[in-house]
Amino acid sequence: MSQRSCLSVILAAGEGTRMKSAMPKVLHAIAGLPMVAHVVKAAEAAGATGLALVIGHGAEEMRQAAQKFAPKAETFVQENRLGTAHAVLAAREAISKGYDDILVMFGDTPLIDAGALATARQKLAEGAAVAVIGFRPPNPTGYGRLIEEDGRLVAIREEKDCSEEEKTIGFCNAGMMAVAGKHALRLLDKVGNSNAKGEFYLTDIVEIAGAERLDVVATEASFESALGINNRAELAEAEAIWQARRRRDAMLAGVTLIAPETVYFSHDTEIGADTIVEPNVWFGPGVKIASGARIHAFSHIEGATIASNCDVGPFARLRPGADLRQKAKVGNFCEVKQATIEEGAKVNHLTYIGDARVGAAANIGAGTITCNYDGYSKFFTDIGEGAFVGSNSSLVAPVTIGKGGYVASGSVITESVPDDALAFGRARQKTLPGKGRELRERFASAAAARKKAAV
Template identity: 95%
Template sequence: MSQRTCLSVILAAGEGTRMKSGMPKVLHAIAGRPMVAHVVKAAEAAGATGLALVIGHGADEMRKAAQKFAPEAETFVQEKRLGTAHAVLAAREAISKGYDDILVMFGDTPLIDAGALAAARQKLADGAAVAVIGFRPPSPTGYGRLIEKDGHLVAIREEKDCSEEEKKIGFCNAGMMAVAGKHALRLLDKVGNKNAKGEYYLTDIVEIACAEGLDVVATEASFENALGINNRAELAEAEAIWQARRRREAMLSGVTLIAPETVYFSHDTEIGADTIVEPNVWFGPGVRIASGAKIHAFSHIEGATIASNCDVGPFARLRPGADLRNKAKVGNFCEVKQATIEEGAKVNHLTYIGDARVGAAANIGAGTITCNYDGYSKFFTDIGEGAFVGSNSSLVAPVTIGKGGYIASGSVITESVPDDALAFGRARQKTIPGKGKELRERFASAAAARKKAAAE
């Protein structure tokens, strides 16, 4: 099957009026990714070599969004909504290119698994003309039933048309199917609209294919895989299922989640083994965490990179561009944005570091702020290796604190500080060259003396 080409036709033209939103339904997000993007990723994972998005309501908005999650996809507009077969035929141009397999999917089924799609494709590789994906809901009421005979699918019967015996069937239509490319357009063109709604139903191709003597089969997916989203309550249910899957996956890969149900991942969260995540942590898009980190409770992290053995939180906020190097620490009630915290540096509490570099082994005291914005532009603060910034200091960018620099508590620093200098900036700034180094040597000597005295 690996040599077979596959086109995924994703139906995404629904208005989603029950979402009570001006935004197209399929652009509502699960784990920070539009639900239709989840469908696209599943199709790609199942081997789709081409993508066709059938759109309608909010076409321009859909095209713009698709450029981010499916830049290679072709888009086709369904001008009038005349049924599912009519929607698929909106992508006639793509279907006619001669793909071996055509996967028909729906943009509002974000939990579909690539394995379920691959299983349907395998049936085509084995000789079937049509493979319908079915599922077994807790209650079949309201769903179309899959009517099988001798291991073959002979019809999809809507509940209102089912006999009493057929209503007892628990195997239901998930809506998705795989169709052999060589038969697809011919079968779709034979679908008529002689029904109460005057619409062209995709499900009719089952009986059409059977009448031609073609092999039609059903494959089974889980109920969760087939879950369609029609309103915000169902959106929340799908989010909960996705999160539960991802949490289990993380724990099985070696991550400790102390209270799993309180941790929220995004679709692209990367988290290494031996990382410990405490309760009530939220990971937004673009987070990468190496092994051995510890994320304390109530931290909010997005667009950040956290290296091995870092310590974050509790109540920390890492915004996009935060880059924590090995063994760095960002403590409670700290915010870091577009800044590098180098190896072993500490930003312990009540601090804002934005548009900055904090050098290796530097220590940032409580209440420190990098004043990076003048109302019009952002400016950079560079804090050198081993620097010490006292509590309640404001560093007015652009400014550089040299390697080993020492900033007295309560200072407002508006001028750069040389290496190993001590700077006061309370009433006016006073810079004493070499004093920082002298202080460190004096403090280190005193600490050693105390340690020696305690030992004696």
């Protein structure tokens, strides 16, 4: 089958009014990726060599989004919504290019398994003209039933048209199918609209193909894989299913999740074996973690690279561009953005490091911040290897702290510090004997006067 070419036609023109959103339904995200992009990924994993997106509502927004997740896809606009067969035929130009297999998919089924698509394609390779993907929901009420005779699919019957016997069938239509490319346009063009709604239904090609004595079969996908999303409650259900799958995959790959149900992955999270993730950790897009790291509880990480044996959190935030090298430490209530924390460096407490480099084995004291933004532009702070920055220091960029440099606690550093130098950037302490007692007495007297005046 690897030799066969395949076009995936993804129907994504629905308005999704039940989402109560101005955004096209299929652009709502699962694990940080539009649901239609999940469908694209499944199609590609099943061997699709061409992609055709049939769009409608929000066409320009869809085109712009598709440039990110499917830059090679062709887009076709379904101007009028006249049924699923009509939608597929909007991609007539792409279908006519002579692909061996045509996969028809829906942009609102983000959990579809690539294996189910590959199975349907295999049936085409074995000689079937149409392979319909079915599933067995816990309750088949409301779904079209797949009517089979002697191992062949003879019809897809909507529930309202089913006999009482047919209503007992638990094998239902998932909507997706594979059609042999050499038959596709002919079968689609034969679909009529003589029904109550006057629409062209894709399901009709089952009986049309059967009438031509072509082989039509049904294959089976899991209920979860066929789940369609129509509202935000169902979107949340799909997110939960996706996360549960991803957590299991991570644990089977050697990652320890202490409380799996509280950890949230993004669609592209990469995490190495022997990493330990504590409860309530959120991974946004673009996170890569090598083996042996430890991510402590309540950390929020996105767009970050974490090398082996790093230690992050608890309550740490790593923003895009954070790059932690081996054995680096970013501790509690610290934020790192667009900065490299080199091998063995420590950023332990209540600290902000942005647009910076922290050299190997350097130590950044509690409450230190890099002052990287003047309201208009960002500036860089370079902290050398083995440097020590005392607590509650402000490093006003652009500035360099040299190798082995030492910054005294409470300093405001506005000039670069040479290698091995000690820098003070604070007002000299002045001590006034007895002044503390005098201030307390003055403040107490003023407070008593205010209280008396209020009576």
